[in-house]
Amino acid sequence: MEPAVIASGLAAVRKRRWCLWIVLIVYLPTMYVTQRITHSFSGSMPVFFAWFAVLLCVMFYSATARCPRCRNYYHMQGMALLYLRKCLHCQLPLNADKGDSF
Numbered sequence: 001m002e003p004a005v006i007a008s009g010l011a012a013v014r015k016r017r018w019c020l021w022i023v024l025i026v027y028l029p030t031m032y033v034t035q036r037i038t039h040s041f042s043g044s045m046p047v048f049f050a051w052f053a054v055l056l057c058v059m060f061y062s063a064t065a066r067c068p069r070c071r072n073y074y075h076m077q078g079m080a081l082l083y084l085r086k087c088l089h090c091q092l093p094l095n096a097d098k099g100d101s102f
């Protein structure tokens with residue numbers, strides 16, 4: 001297996017994980033600002049649903065990231081979605097290409 005293929009594959013997995021974390025982190029300031037503007041819970045519901053729709057998309061995006069070594073879904077085994085720092089199938093570490101995980 002080419003180390004460059006592993007490196008670029010893991011970089012793609014890390015990028016997708018980052019997208020998910022960013023959407024999760026953005027939730028609090030977004031809802032805070034929305035509450036300040038609308039002054040009501042019902043008024044902020046459309047924003048909540050918009051955020052939730054984005055979250056579902058990003059979860060799908062991150063869940064379908066494939067392991068560059070075994071070509072299985074990196075975070076998904078059967079119906080289980082687990083954001084570990086290694087592949088659920090072949091235990092390839094998320095930073096295997098950086099050499100600091102052995």
Ligand SMILES: [Zn+2]
Pocket residue numbers: 067068069070071072087088089090091092
């Ligand atoms: Zn794997």
